[in-house]
Amino acid sequence: MRIRPFRLERYFAVREFGAQYSLASSDCESLVQAELLAMADGECLGLWEGLSLGYTETPGAPFLRCEIAGLYDGIDPEYVLVTVPVEGIFIAMNSILDRGDHVICTFPGYQALYEVAVAIGCEVERWTAQEERGWRFDPDWLHERVRPETRLIAVNFPHNPTGFLPGREDFEHMVATARSCGAYFFSDEMYRHLELEPERRLPPACDLYDRAVSLGGMSKSFGMPGVRIGWLATRDRELLARMAGLKDYTTICASAPSEVLATIALRCRERIIARNLALIQANLELLRGFFARRGVMFAWNEPSAGTVAFPRMLAHGDADGFCDDMYAKAGVMLLPASAFEYGDRHFRIGFGRRNMPEALATFEEHLPDTGV
Ligand SMILES: Cc1ncc(COP(=O)(O)O)c(C=O)c1O
Known part of the structure; x- marks a missing residue:
């Protein structure tokens, strides 16, 4: 398979670990292992202490799949396939699609969600978000x-x-549309649980439709991207078997320590989510003030969920140059819209990290005083 470079990942690869501050990231502040282990119940501590560093079961450890199934209404543990999150996208697309298939994907977006389909030879149609309608x-x-x-x-x-x-x-209308033409519905729910108003949390797609696949994972909402644990959940057994078959060619099974760490986190997910939501709410308040002060320079639609926003630049040239300059002068990393193939007027700003107030202050110090 020939596939174009993953623009966001290439941008991060060059800058992420050299930046003094990342205002580009989309994950929540990472948990520290000691902090997580301190939350573990006796059973999990036993699993951790007695952990064998052997291969694990290919669909995922039963104790982990059991916790994952608990996040859904209609999903039994056997409907869950543990994967690395981005691997889940790769596996699902390759299990569902053939050359020439018609695919519709939200845009701008996480490139893997459409690029794998392009590489397979599908006709991919971009479903573009309406900025003027939030x-x-x-x-x-x-x-x-x-x-x-x-x-x-x-x-x-x-x-x-x-x-x-x-x-x-x-959302239900979207799922009904998929049902009306018998299409599969791939729903990337990596930021689920980070709704600013929890009552607006959507039902997982795999609970609504038999041909839906929900992607979930520990990277964003749970602040554990380093464990590399995600999962695919679907009630379509035949598709699940095909996806499991492909995983034999990618990772075979998950990392044994990561499966236990993810299980510990899922068992105390309410505490972890509450910690992350509190951080996001506080940081978002700072962003509101920032965009109010800098309204001549930037326009934004306030996010309803997750850890990122996508403001538009009203001045200061193109987003690539602006982000490069900010990185060089202030050590602050932002993510220009070119990483999403979305022109040169926007950049992504993340607000899930603990040092975001300091990062934002440094960013603002390096903007012109006039506010323009
Ligand atoms: C929407 C979305 N899906 C999937 C992923 C993949 O997650 P991971 O990097 O943990 O594999 C990301 C990561 O940025 C993402 O933003």
């Missing part, structure tokens, strides 16, 4: 664009990079 994805547009040969609709809510979260009615 980055809404219009379900009526989707309904009009599907055809009998549409094989897959791929969405990501809460959405990276805009922070958009559809209302339940819109």
